[in-house]
Amino acid sequence: MSxxxxxxxxxxxxxxxxxxxxxxxxxxxxEMDEVIAELESDKATFELPAEAAGILRIVAQEGDTIExxxxxxxxxxxxxxxxxxxxPAAEKAAAPAVQESAPAAAGGAGEAVEMKVPTxxxxxxxxxxxxxxxxxxxxxEMDEVIAELESDKATFELPAEAAGxxxxVAQQGDTVEIGGLLCRIVPGAGAVKANAQAAAKQxxxxxxxxxxxxxxxxxxxxxxxxxSPAAGKILAEKGINAADVQGSGRDGRITKEDAQNAQKAAxxxxxxxxxxxxxxxEAPAAAGDRNQRREKMSSLRKTVAxxxxxxKNETAMLTTFNEVDMKPIMDIRAKYKDKFKEKHDVGxxxxxxxxxxxxxxxxxxxxxxxxxxxxxxxxxxxxxxxxAVSSPKGLVVPVIRNAESxxxxxxxxxVIRLAKKARDGKLSIExxxxxxxxxxxxxxFGSMMSxxxxxxxxxxxxxxxxxxxxxxxxNGQVEIRPMMYLALSYDHRIIDGRESVSFxxxxxxxxxxxxxxxLGV
Amino acid sequence: xxxxxxxxxxxxxxxxAAIRCAQLxxxxxxxxxxxxxxxxxxxxxxxxxKALLDSSEHFHNAAHTFTTHGIxxxxxxxxxxxxxxxKAEVVKSNxxxxxxxxxxxxxxxxxxxxxxxxxxxxKVAGIDGNEQQIETDKTIIATGSKPAALPFLPIDxxxxxTSTEALTLTEVPKNLIVIGGGVIGLELGSVYARLGSKVQxxxxxxxxxPTMDRALGKELQRVLKKTLGFEFFFNxxxxxxxxxxxxxxxxxxxxxxxxxTFEGDYVLVSVGRKPYxxxxxxxxAGVQLGERGMIAxxxxxETNVPGIYAIGDVVRGAMLAHKAEEEGxxxxxxxxxxxxxxxxxxxxxxxxxxxxxxxxxFTEEQLKEQGRAYKLGSFPFKASxxxxxxxxxxxxxxxxxxxxxxxxxxxxxIGPRAADMIAEAVVAMEFRASAEDVARMSHAHPTYTEAxxxxxxxxxxxxxxxx
Numbered sequence: 001m002s003x004x005x006x007x008x009x010x011x012x013x014x015x016x017x018x019x020x021x022x023x024x025x026x027x028x029x030x031e032m033d034e035v036i037a038e039l040e041s042d043k044a045t046f047e048l049p050a051e052a053a054g055i056l057r058i059v060a061q062e063g064d065t066i067e068x069x070x071x072x073x074x075x076x077x078x079x080x081x082x083x084x085x086x087x088p089a090a091e092k093a094a095a096p097a098v099q100e101s102a103p104a105a106a107g108g109a110g111e112a113v114e115m116k117v118p119t120x121x122x123x124x125x126x127x128x129x130x131x132x133x134x135x136x137x138x139x140x141e142m143d144e145v146i147a148e149l150e151s152d153k154a155t156f157e158l159p160a161e162a163a164g165x166x167x168x169v170a171q172q173g174d175t176v177e178i179g180g181l182l183c184r185i186v187p188g189a190g191a192v193k194a195n196a197q198a199a200a201k202q203x204x205x206x207x208x209x210x211x212x213x214x215x216x217x218x219x220x221x222x223x224x225x226x227x228s229p230a231a232g233k234i235l236a237e238k239g240i241n242a243a244d245v246q247g248s249g250r251d252g253r254i255t256k257e258d259a260q261n262a263q264k265a266a267x268x269x270x271x272x273x274x275x276x277x278x279x280x281x282e283a284p285a286a287a288g289d290r291n292q293r294r295e296k297m298s299s300l301r302k303t304v305a306x307x308x309x310x311x312k313n314e315t316a317m318l319t320t321f322n323e324v325d326m327k328p329i330m331d332i333r334a335k336y337k338d339k340f341k342e343k344h345d346v347g348x349x350x351x352x353x354x355x356x357x358x359x360x361x362x363x364x365x366x367x368x369x370x371x372x373x374x375x376x377x378x379x380x381x382x383x384x385x386x387x388a389v390s391s392p393k394g395l396v397v398p399v400i401r402n403a404e405s406x407x408x409x410x411x412x413x414x415v416i417r418l419a420k421k422a423r424d425g426k427l428s429i430e431x432x433x434x435x436x437x438x439x440x441x442x443x444x445f446g447s448m449m450s451x452x453x454x455x456x457x458x459x460x461x462x463x464x465x466x467x468x469x470x471x472x473x474x475n476g477q478v479e480i481r482p483m484m485y486l487a488l489s490y491d492h493r494i495i496d497g498r499e500s501v502s503f504x505x506x507x508x509x510x511x512x513x514x515x516x517x518x519l520g521v
Numbered sequence: 522x523x524x525x526x527x528x529x530x531x532x533x534x535x536x537x538a539a540i541r542c543a544q545l546x547x548x549x550x551x552x553x554x555x556x557x558x559x560x561x562x563x564x565x566x567x568x569x570x571k572a573l574l575d576s577s578e579h580f581h582n583a584a585h586t587f588t589t590h591g592i593x594x595x596x597x598x599x600x601x602x603x604x605x606x607x608k609a610e611v612v613k614s615n616x617x618x619x620x621x622x623x624x625x626x627x628x629x630x631x632x633x634x635x636x637x638x639x640x641x642x643x644k645v646a647g648i649d650g651n652e653q654q655i656e657t658d659k660t661i662i663a664t665g666s667k668p669a670a671l672p673f674l675p676i677d678x679x680x681x682x683t684s685t686e687a688l689t690l691t692e693v694p695k696n697l698i699v700i701g702g703g704v705i706g707l708e709l710g711s712v713y714a715r716l717g718s719k720v721q722x723x724x725x726x727x728x729x730x731p732t733m734d735r736a737l738g739k740e741l742q743r744v745l746k747k748t749l750g751f752e753f754f755f756n757x758x759x760x761x762x763x764x765x766x767x768x769x770x771x772x773x774x775x776x777x778x779x780x781x782t783f784e785g786d787y788v789l790v791s792v793g794r795k796p797y798x799x800x801x802x803x804x805x806a807g808v809q810l811g812e813r814g815m816i817a818x819x820x821x822x823e824t825n826v827p828g829i830y831a832i833g834d835v836v837r838g839a840m841l842a843h844k845a846e847e848e849g850x851x852x853x854x855x856x857x858x859x860x861x862x863x864x865x866x867x868x869x870x871x872x873x874x875x876x877x878x879x880x881x882x883f884t885e886e887q888l889k890e891q892g893r894a895y896k897l898g899s900f901p902f903k904a905s906x907x908x909x910x911x912x913x914x915x916x917x918x919x920x921x922x923x924x925x926x927x928x929x930x931x932x933x934x935i936g937p938r939a940a941d942m943i944a945e946a947v948v949a950m951e952f953r954a955s956a957e958d959v960a961r962m963s964h965a966h967p968t969y970t971e972a973x974x975x976x977x978x979x980x981x982x983x984x985x986x987x988x
């Protein structure tokens with residue numbers, strides 16, 4: 001039996017994903033819940049776990065952009081894998097395992113599961129069935145999305161609550177009250193998962209099947225990457241190493257077509273150089289490596305790029321600067337960092353002071369924490385601080401929720417948690433949406449002064465910079481102090497100069513005299 | 522005239538190189554010493570010997586197996602003149618074919634002895650004494666080889682003959698002594714043995730066709746002895762031969778150091794071939810020779826002089842027409858900047874005796890020497906339905922595959938149509954097929970090639986079906 005794996009719904013606003021990378025090859029055996037691919041959306045990167053154990057058959061290739069709900073691959077479940085024309089002996093070994101499990105699965109599968117409209121929120125009393133994604137009588141898997149429901153607030157998806165045959169009750173376009181019956185799922189023939197799980201228990205037997213099947217029909221062998229005679233010639237002429245070509249032939253052999261296509265993907269300069277060596281030699285060549293690389297933009301980076309330009313075009317962005325004497329904070333850190341670490345199990349960084357100072361200032365100047373929505377302005381009584389983190393995939397801005405109510409150590413812990421997730425590409429969309437104000441720290445890379453771009457739809461962003469020892473006048477005396485420039489970029493449409501400048505001055509005051517944070521003055 | 526490429530020699534290496542050059546848009550000339558194209562292979566080698574092998578095979582079958590087939594003939598006779606005439610016609614027709622191919626590909630053909638004046642100038646000395654010079658950018662030397670002789674045993678071309686003369690005998694020898702148990706000696710020995718000669722093979726080492734997998738030589742020796750009455754004298758060092766008018770006397774030293782004498786009416790000296798470079802004027806172009814008189818070339822078959830290439834029998838490697846052809850194509854493509862390659866390990870070796878002998882890849886002896894872990898699968902033609910139907914049940918197919926990966930490392934066969942069947946092994950091995958891969962491909966039934974499938978099955982898990 002072959003199970004179709006579809007692009008899962010990852011959030012309301014996401015309609016398509018790009019396949020960043022297949023972690024398994026076509027023909028590989030995969031285990032249930034094993035991560036088989038990395039998908040990218042314009043918001044985040046996430047992982048695709050296998051929905052069953054079996055042999056992977058890739059449908060959509062790396063770099064393809066496919067819609068949510070589209071088939072991304074198929075998994076030939078163990079029963080099917082064993083029927084590959086390979087080892088009859090191993091097939092025999094696997095067969096009893098499946099047979100044994102089948103009655104158990106069937107026995108447990110008696111009554112139909114009735115699926116009702118779930119409670120989706122207090123204010124929602126009814127939903128409309130936007131579309132059935134499965135037809136009446138189709139086999140569905142547990143957790144497979146079978147319908148799209150619409151309410152006046154949002155669209156959401158209906159996952160199957162069991163595996164089996166779908167019996168649709170409410171039709172497309174119908175409006176059904178919360179708790180109303182949508183469909184029934186009759187277990188039985190569709191109880192594939194039960195089989196799969198049972199088969200998974202027979203791990204040893206089935207893995208042998210897979211291993212045997214692999215030698216006959218697909219996986220990595222001694223011959224993988226071997227070019228056919230014609231393919232070898234083409235690759236040699238293009239100057240492409242066979243090791244850099246993905247063979248599509250039997251056991252990964254490189255076919256003539258693979259070799260022909262290799263040109264399009266791989267190093268163009270090398271290909272051009274091969275036939276015209278003499279001509280190339282005549283031209284005065286520049287010394288050194290002149291190699292160029294062309295890489296596809298990740299959809300995350302594409303989105304960030306698009307949004308940055310949009311923000312510049314659609315807001316009245318302005319930046320104001322001030323400077324902070326960091327000595328008081330540095331003194332506090334020097335004095336308490338060990339104790340702080342001991343007590344809270346987290347280091348005392350600058351981020352917590354800045355975040356805290358901002359939350360106080362933002363509450364005093366709420367316009368800086370507000371945003372424009374059409375003809376309205378939305379003011380927030382809470383402060384969700386986005387912190388800009390550069391990750392391997394591009395800039396991401398995870399959010400520290402209700403930062404105004406967090407203690408310094410609470411903020412530090414959140415920063416560390418989010419930064420770590422960003423670095424590993426594990427941030428969820430929820431963790432990145434809904435910030436009301438952003439802090440970015442270009443200073444960690446040595447930036448002295450910058451004009452950050454607003455993180456829309458927010459209205460302001462604070463830029464921290466590096467700390468430099470500079471002579472400043474303190475009480476009429478020249479002193480050397482660790483100074484940092486602060487920049488506040490803001491949308492002048494909603495924030496007046498008085499508010500922006502006053503906000504920044506307030507932040508400066510709170511940082512230069514942290515006692516004020518404690519006293520609330 | 523000025524050419525992009527000039528080929529010296531029109532054998533299978535030379536004329537194929539010329540055609541490929543012309544196909545690739547190069548202005549090409551070819552120079553042939555004799556007045557017909559085709560070189561050794563076509564004129565005094567593969568083609569005429571195959572013509573006689575087929576004729577004699579027909580006769581042999583008519584004399585020995587037709588009765589069993591239910592065909593009765595009376596007064597069966599050999600008309601050697603007609604046989605030789607037919608062979609000449611086959612050769613002539615192929616000569617014309619090559620001449621047509623030259624014309625079709627707009628290759629200028631020069632008849633005469635080609636030699637270097639300098640790196641880019643060639644002289645063609647015609648038989649009529651006329652001389653002309655041609656300018657060429659690149660040159661491909663494809664002058665082939667000629668039969669080697671033993672220094673103490675001069676060829677008189679009357680009673681002491683080489684393969685060239687053996688192809689034009691006007692009578693069937695009563696007693697033919699063959700010096701050398703290699704391909705040529707066994708093929709021509711077979712021709713005359715089938716026509717009624719008593720054939721004695723005197724060989725210096727301890728086996729026939731010693732460069733091939735040893736199992737093949739053993740089986741061929743058995744069959745030739747059984748069906749054609751061959752006599753083999755191994756470990757015999759020939760010391761001399763004398764033409765005594767109607768007969769010839771050959772002396773040799775056996776393994777014990779005793780002197781042995783053989784008497785026959787002809788002695789065929791088939792002790793190998795040597796590269797033919799005489800009169801080429803290599804010194805005028807500065808081309809150096811390598812070991813044993815061969816032209817030294819690099820992996821691209823280019824000599825020490827850039828722009829001068831050499832292919833075929835005149836360079837290292839097996840002296841085989843199909844090897845020369847591959848090299849001809851390789852050089853032509855390289856000249857225009859392509860990057861072809863030859864897998865020398867996958868050039869099949871063939872002996873056109875009956876049963877035919879063919880092999881490709883590593884021999885079992887080579888694998889043992891390498892210390893490589895291998896599996897062996899073998900299938901005898903005795904168990905082949907097709908072979909039984911045609912009464913060709915001698916021989917076997919032997920498949921050697923890697924013990925761990927099952928990759929086919931060598932295929933060696935002796936049996937009916939082995940020369941044609943070996944192509945399947947070459948294709949499989951070029952794609953690095955495993956024995957099981959071949960075993961899982963459908964082979965028409967009943968055919969001889971099923972024997973290869975069965976041998977692959979045997980090599981896979983010893984699961985041949987028909988034995």
